[in-house]
Amino acid sequence: MKKLAIFTEGQTEQLLSEQTVIYTAGEKQFAITKHSAHGGRNKPRIIEIGAESDCIEYFILIVDCGTDGRVKSDIIERHSTLASAGYEKVIGIRDAYPTVKYNELHRLRNGLKQGLPDGAPSISFILGVMEIEAWILAEYTHFQKFHPNLNIERIKNELGLDIIRENLSQRENPAKDLKDIYWLEAIHYDKSRTLISKILDAIDQQHLRDEVSKKFDDLLALYQELELFFSN
Amino acid sequence: MQLESIKYSEYDDEPRAWDLDMFAVDQINLIVGKNASGKTRTLRLINNLALLLCGERKPSSLSSSNFNAKFKDDNDTYQYVVNIKNGAVIKEEFQSEKNKWLTRSQDGTGTIFYSAEKKHMAFQTDVSELAFTSKRDSIQHPFIEPLYQWAKSVHLYEFGTSLGGNLLELKLEGAAEANTKNTQMVVGIYRRGEKEFADKFKTSIKNDMKKLGYHILDIGVATPSDVQIIDPMPSPGELVEIWIQEDGLQAKIEHRKISQGMFRALSLIIQLNYSTMTKMPSCTLVDDIGEGLDHERSCALIELVLTKIQASKTQLIMTTNDRFVMNKVPLEMWTVLHRQGSHCKVFNIKNAKDKFEEFRFTGLNNFDFFASDYLTENKK
Numbered sequence: 001m002k003k004l005a006i007f008t009e010g011q012t013e014q015l016l017s018e019q020t021v022i023y024t025a026g027e028k029q030f031a032i033t034k035h036s037a038h039g040g041r042n043k044p045r046i047i048e049i050g051a052e053s054d055c056i057e058y059f060i061l062i063v064d065c066g067t068d069g070r071v072k073s074d075i076i077e078r079h080s081t082l083a084s085a086g087y088e089k090v091i092g093i094r095d096a097y098p099t100v101k102y103n104e105l106h107r108l109r110n111g112l113k114q115g116l117p118d119g120a121p122s123i124s125f126i127l128g129v130m131e132i133e134a135w136i137l138a139e140y141t142h143f144q145k146f147h148p149n150l151n152i153e154r155i156k157n158e159l160g161l162d163i164i165r166e167n168l169s170q171r172e173n174p175a176k177d178l179k180d181i182y183w184l185e186a187i188h189y190d191k192s193r194t195l196i197s198k199i200l201d202a203i204d205q206q207h208l209r210d211e212v213s214k215k216f217d218d219l220l221a222l223y224q225e226l227e228l229f230f231s232n
Numbered sequence: 233m234q235l236e237s238i239k240y241s242e243y244d245d246e247p248r249a250w251d252l253d254m255f256a257v258d259q260i261n262l263i264v265g266k267n268a269s270g271k272t273r274t275l276r277l278i279n280n281l282a283l284l285l286c287g288e289r290k291p292s293s294l295s296s297s298n299f300n301a302k303f304k305d306d307n308d309t310y311q312y313v314v315n316i317k318n319g320a321v322i323k324e325e326f327q328s329e330k331n332k333w334l335t336r337s338q339d340g341t342g343t344i345f346y347s348a349e350k351k352h353m354a355f356q357t358d359v360s361e362l363a364f365t366s367k368r369d370s371i372q373h374p375f376i377e378p379l380y381q382w383a384k385s386v387h388l389y390e391f392g393t394s395l396g397g398n399l400l401e402l403k404l405e406g407a408a409e410a411n412t413k414n415t416q417m418v419v420g421i422y423r424r425g426e427k428e429f430a431d432k433f434k435t436s437i438k439n440d441m442k443k444l445g446y447h448i449l450d451i452g453v454a455t456p457s458d459v460q461i462i463d464p465m466p467s468p469g470e471l472v473e474i475w476i477q478e479d480g481l482q483a484k485i486e487h488r489k490i491s492q493g494m495f496r497a498l499s500l501i502i503q504l505n506y507s508t509m510t511k512m513p514s515c516t517l518v519d520d521i522g523e524g525l526d527h528e529r530s531c532a533l534i535e536l537v538l539t540k541i542q543a544s545k546t547q548l549i550m551t552t553n554d555r556f557v558m559n560k561v562p563l564e565m566w567t568v569l570h571r572q573g574s575h576c577k578v579f580n581i582k583n584a585k586d587k588f589e590e591f592r593f594t595g596l597n598n599f600d601f602f603a604s605d606y607l608t609e610n611k612k
Contacts, residue, residue, distance in 0.1 A: 067559070069559065069595070069597030070559075070597050076596075099592055100593065111590075111594045115594065
């Protein structure tokens with residue numbers, strides 16, 4: 001059985017990763033286990049490495065680390081356990097905002113590669129630039145599925161945001177853009193699991209893979225990592 | 233007035249020598265460091281300096297202490313230097329950028345500026361006394377007053393202790409109000425707050441406790457139900473303690489019966505509320521903040537304290553070993569202590585700016601900055 005672990009900075013990244021994995025896996029026999037690594041002294045941070053079954057070919061663990069700073073830290077902390085459990089790849093997904101600015105991205109990318117443990121499983125990082133919400137924003141077909149009155153013309157007219165033409169990877173705070181857009185229909189983007197799930201249900205994964213990924217190198221890299229994982 | 237920096241040493245040239253590098257202080261500071269790196273010691277020495285300057289501690293109680301502290305207010309910067317050996321003051325200086333106000337030497341002689349006469353005049357003071365406190369006179373030496381008030385305002389909360397949870401107060405007719413600098417005297421400080429600010433004080437405490445997940449419907453002081461004074465009889469006063477009424481519980485809970493973690497939080501909240509409501513600029517020292525609290529409450533307490541301090545003129549210096557507290561406090565507010573033998577090195581954004589800024593790009597969390605020895609390894 002092949003095993004992949006994805007560590008995300010939050011719930012949105014975890015749920016979007018799950019959908020992306022499901023889309024990429026297609027008809028393969030796979031299983032996904034999700035964990036939240038929130039916790040503290042009296043509520044330990046537990047990341048279980050397990051929950052396997054013999055009848056599946058691919059196993060994917062998706063861990064919500066709770067905060068951007070914990071993604072790399074959790075991966076380093078769990079690397080030897082993941083290695084013993086036979087994981088072949090670890091992907092860390094986190095936003096750039098608010099820690100670094102757009103013109104500092106190269107420094108973050110370089111920094112993320114430093115201090116990683118040697119040996120398998122190999123580790124790579126995917127950055128939501130500036131936030132993973134930019135990918136959701138760019139998958140503009142979902143807005144009208146989510147609410148029939150949310151179309152790109154209205155968004156352009158009322159918010160001055162041209163989703164099709166603008167380089168959305170340069171938007172500093174795309175989560176706020178999403179919030180403003182949904183608020184046009186008095187929908188509060190509170191990042192609750194229910195709302196995020198509803199938004200992601202409206203996302204067209206094929207559009208995300210074929211079109212949106214052309215505009216975001218990191219999203220393309222995520223698909224390529226997943227496709228490689230499921231390729232044999 | 234705020235503390236700008238402090239440098240300290242004791243028992244110079246002796247085997248038991250210890251010294252702290254110049255520690256540049258900001259409005260909010262979190263001191264981190266491994267065990268025995270000097271975190272608690274740093275807070276205590278700041279508190280000791282304050283106790284000396286407000287006359288609540290005598291130089292004669294210290295066998296060796298050398299302080300060099302800088303302060304600032306809206307108008308000027310100030311420096312106070314004092315060296316104490318075997319309980320005697322061997323050097324003392326107080327100056328601003330504009331004037332050398334006070335200087336005295338080992339034999340107790342010195343000069344001090346007289347405002348009315350507009351000139352320095354000689355004096356002699358006892359070698360076991362600070363000239364700073366013995367010459368305090370708001371007419372002749374008004375320059376002493378702001379630093380004296382700063383010293384009065386310094387409060388040290390040792391979060392790892394009971395913070396007054398095992399103490400009752402004996403209310404005596406005509407007795408002085410509780411000294412807020414004695415942070416174990418939480419009952420008396422609560423009574424002062426209730427008397428001076430009434431419901432506003434109570435409500436603020438209840439709201440703050442709610443933010444930590446403790447739902448308190450009411451709070452007050454009363455005579456304990458299970459303690460009485462049998463000697464002398466009649467009692468010289470009334471014993472009192474704090475009680476709380478928790479949501480969902482009918483009976484009031486006396487403060488000795490509240491869990492240790494909850495009482496520490498309550499005690500700190502009572503005292504911080506009193507301090508912020510009096511609106512006096514103050515310096516708050518909290519040792520081992522969050523100790524004994526679970527993760528959520530530890531994080532909530534840090535958030536609460538930071539919010540309160542940022543809205544006030546208070547200066548805050550905290551220490552911790554708790555990873556969750558470290559992850560909650562921005563790195564710019566950190567000071568890392570690293571002890572090499574008897575020498576305590578200080579690193580913060582003011583003297584290691586590149587390293588602090590570079591860490592943002594490692595993608596690690598704040599705790600790793602401490603745990604991975606990032607600073608010292610890169611300094612080598």
